[in-house]
Amino acid sequence: xxxxxxxxxxxxxxxxxxxxxxxxxxSGTIQPNxxxxxxxxxxxxxxxxxxxxxxxxxxxxxxxxxNTSMVFVDANKTVTAYFVRVYALxxxxxxxxxxxxxxxxxxxxxxxxxxxxxxxxxxxAFQQWNGTDNxxxxxxxxxxxxxxxxxxxxxxxxxxxxxxxxxxxxxxEIRIPIGLSEGQWVQGGMVAERNKPIRILDPNFTLVQxxxxxxxxxxxxxxxxxxxxxxxxAGSLVIxxxxxxxxxTIYS
Numbered sequence: 001x002x003x004x005x006x007x008x009x010x011x012x013x014x015x016x017x018x019x020x021x022x023x024x025x026x027s028g029t030i031q032p033n034x035x036x037x038x039x040x041x042x043x044x045x046x047x048x049x050x051x052x053x054x055x056x057x058x059x060x061x062x063x064x065x066x067n068t069s070m071v072f073v074d075a076n077k078t079v080t081a082y083f084v085r086v087y088a089l090x091x092x093x094x095x096x097x098x099x100x101x102x103x104x105x106x107x108x109x110x111x112x113x114x115x116x117x118x119x120x121x122x123x124x125a126f127q128q129w130n131g132t133d134n135x136x137x138x139x140x141x142x143x144x145x146x147x148x149x150x151x152x153x154x155x156x157x158x159x160x161x162x163x164x165x166x167x168x169x170x171x172x173e174i175r176i177p178i179g180l181s182e183g184q185w186v187q188g189g190m191v192a193e194r195n196k197p198i199r200i201l202d203p204n205f206t207l208v209q210x211x212x213x214x215x216x217x218x219x220x221x222x223x224x225x226x227x228x229x230x231x232x233x234a235g236s237l238v239i240x241x242x243x244x245x246x247x248x249t250i251y252s
Contacts, residue, residue, distance in 0.1 A: 014039040018071060019078045027053045027083035043071040047081035054107070056084045085110040087144045091152070098124040098154035108144040115141050116150065122220050123251045124154040125183035157185055157251035166245045173234035175201070176246045180223035188231075188248025189218045196233045203227030219248075 018037050020030040028049040037043060047055050047067045055067040059080040063069055071079060090105045099118045108114055117139040120126055129135040131150040132142045142148055165176045178186060190198055190211070198217045200209040203225060211217035223229065231246050 016073050017076045018043065018073060021078065022081045022083060024083070026050060028055065028081060030081050037073045039073055041073040043073065045069050045071060045079065049083050052086060053083040054086050056082045088147045089114060089142065089144060090149045091116060093118065093152045093154060095154065099152060101152065110144060112144045113141050114144065115139055118152040120154055120222060122187065123157045123185050125157055127153040127155045160250045160252060162247060162249050164245065164247045166243065169242050173232060175230040175232045178229045178231065178248065180226065180229055180250065182223055182226045185220065185222045185251040186248050187220045187251070188246065190231060190244065190246050191216055192233060192244045193242040199232045199234065201230040201232055203229065
């Protein structure tokens, strides 16, 4: 100290390099941009997918699975937004209204196998698909490696001659047999003298429809397999001598 002196201490804020990148290249964008940020800063980041992609996850930050996240600047960092390629699936029927479709379409990750089921409505029967992995079966599948448009084709069935079965109860239960081929529809009705449990059974005696406890029931069903189906009248109140009439038409 040989004279008066003024000392100045100079400081500069510490900054770190924050680099943002996307994988695969061109699959999306990140805001804000890469750059130098002051230590202690909290950066809110948003990943936006490009058309045909969806955000999947972050690498280098938390939370991982939300497309909005946060970077705390305390070191040089590289943050990656990962996106997944998606493809559009559209599904329709021909003619329109001939079935219900599940799923009816949507967006799926590349490589996803989607199971498609078409449920015909009366009086249509499944014919074939177009654009699936196997167009001849229902349900079928489609593997998504590009945008796809799938069509389910159906044929309208024609009514055969009406059938009538009448008789009287002879025991605990009765079953009126109806021989059907896969895909055929049956539409008909049942009239009984007294309330009875009335059901439709398939060839394995598995319940197809429960028509309730009644004297009058209408039914419409489609044969899922070939064989003999049954209109069953059952229950402890079956009394010998009481009459019944079943009328039905087969659509082929």
